[in-house]
Amino acid sequence: MENVFDYEDIQLIPAKCVVNSRSACDPSVKLGNHTFKLPVVPANMQTIIDETIATQLAQEGYFYVMHRFEPETRLSFVEKMHAQGLIASISVGVKPEEYEFVQMLAAKELVPEYITIDIAHGHSTAVIDMIQHIKQQLPETFVIAGNVGTPEAVRELENAGADATKVGIGPGKVCITKIKTGFGTGGWQLAALRWCAKAASKPVIADGGIRTHGDIAKSIRFGATMVMIGSLFAGHEESPGETVERDGKLYKEYFGSASEFQKGEKKNVEGKKMYVEHKGALQDTLTEMEQDLQSAISYAGGSDLDSIRHVDYVIVKNSIFNGDKVY
Numbered sequence: 492m493e494n495v496f497d498y499e500d501i502q503l504i505p506a507k508c509v510v511n512s513r514s515a516c517d518p519s520v521k522l523g524n525h526t527f528k529l530p531v532v533p534a535n536m537q538t539i540i541d542e543t544i545a546t547q548l549a550q551e552g553y554f555y556v557m558h559r560f561e562p563e564t565r566l567s568f569v570e571k572m573h574a575q576g577l578i579a580s581i582s583v584g585v586k587p588e589e590y591e592f593v594q595m596l597a598a599k600e601l602v603p604e605y606i607t608i609d610i611a612h613g614h615s616t617a618v619i620d621m622i623q624h625i626k627q628q629l630p631e632t633f634v635i636a637g638n639v640g641t642p643e644a645v646r647e648l649e650n651a652g653a654d655a656t657k658v659g660i661g662p663g664k665v666c667i668t669k670i671k672t673g674f675g676t677g678g679w680q681l682a683a684l685r686w687c688a689k690a691a692s693k694p695v696i697a698d699g700g701i702r703t704h705g706d707i708a709k710s711i712r713f714g715a716t717m718v719m720i721g722s723l724f725a726g727h728e729e730s731p732g733e734t735v736e737r738d739g740k741l742y743k744e745y746f747g748s749a750s751e752f753q754k755g756e757k758k759n760v761e762g763k764k765m766y767v768e769h770k771g772a773l774q775d776t777l778t779e780m781e782q783d784l785q786s787a788i789s790y791a792g793g794s795d796l797d798s799i800r801h802v803d804y805v806i807v808k809n810s811i812f813n814g815d816k817v818y
């Protein structure tokens with residue numbers, strides 16, 4: 492593959508501004524039948540989202556995907572969200588009990604608006620079978636399938652009925668797949684996104700490796716409809732991870748969904764645990780992301796996200812941070 496690059500290697504090129512204020516730029520995005528305030532979704536991980544955050548996000552008009560690691564709560568979660576007039580967006584795996592769960596939702600006529608099939612290696616018969624099962628049982632549900640890292644995988648999952656695919660194997664902050672298996676899109680996630688998005692006929696969600704808000708705009712430029720983010724969302728007051736104090740500073744725990752901490756055993760471990768700096772309220776980050784995206788849209792010379800998709804770019808030889816810290 493020619494032109495292999497990652498987020499740090501790219502700078503987008505400004506085009507003539509057409510708005511008088513960044514506040515005139517609209518960073519909202521449509522996914523399925525709904526429009527959301529931002530093209531950003533917090534990762535469906537246990538230290539990133541819980542029912543309280545999911546409810547807050549849905550009420551405020553942001554997309555969310557609830558994780559699948561407390562499977563017994565999912566049915567009542569869908570009921571609770573619908574009782575409040577909010578969208579229900581949940582995750583499933585591919586084991587036999589997950590088939591029964593989907594059947595149970597259908598039998599109770601509980602139709603989540605979104606279901607994400609959340610598997611490490613999504614280019615598999617297991618995921619294709621689950622897509623078909625959901626589409627048969629819950630035809631109205633928007634199905635996001637992943638994770639994948641190749642155009643072949645995107646096409647196969649789309650052909651099986653997926654409404655969107657999620658791209659990213661190994662670029663995550665707490666991911667050790669790349670180290671333990673030698674496989675993945677770590678180190679070239681942005682190029683992999685471009686490769687996959689060119690083959691896609693439906694929305695692509697870029698998942699993992701976002702380290703700055705500018706990386707969201709870069710993902711949009713290279714074909715993402717939406718971006719899934721873990722580490723940047725891990726350090727908030729509301730984040731479900733444990734809060735610890737070290738040398739007078741507060742940190743929040745962030746662990747991988749395939750880590751020993753999540754699994755409760757040391758088997759097929761492909762994730763680790765780390766601590767990220769505490770950074771205040773979730774809404775403050777969402778607001779800053781919105782402002783930074785509005786600014787990105789203005790630099791793109793337009794007034795909505797689509798303008799970012801058409802800007803030129805350069806591959807820079809050195810890191811854009813040039814040895815500096817981000818903040």
Ligand SMILES: NC(=O)C1=CN([C@@H]2O[C@H](COP(=O)(O)OP(=O)(O)OC[C@H]3O[C@@H](n4cnc5c(N)ncnc54)[C@H](OP(=O)(O)O)[C@@H]3O)[C@@H](O)[C@H]2O)C=CC1
Nearest residue numbers: 584585609610611612638659660661662668748749759761
């Ligand atoms: N985006 C990424 O880069 C990655 C994400 N993750 C996250 O970790 C969590 C756990 O993922 P996962 O282990 O898939 O989920 P599960 O533990 O639910 O495994 C799902 C099923 O797929 C099988 N399976 C898992 N990996 C493979 C593989 N490489 N080849 C063949 N079969 C496989 C498992 O069997 P068995 O366990 O017996 O093999 C199991 O039957 C998810 O939330 C996932 O998103 C994990 C790694 C990479």
Ligand SMILES: Nc1nc2c(ncn2[C@@H]2O[C@H](COP(=O)(O)O)[C@@H](O)[C@H]2O)c(=O)[nH]1
Nearest residue numbers: 534663664666699700721722747748749762
């Ligand atoms: N290889 C692994 N990847 C994982 C694991 N748990 C989650 N993930 C992926 O990471 C992203 C978040 O990435 P970030 O760079 O924004 O922090 C998440 O959405 C998953 O796709 C894991 O244990 N191993």
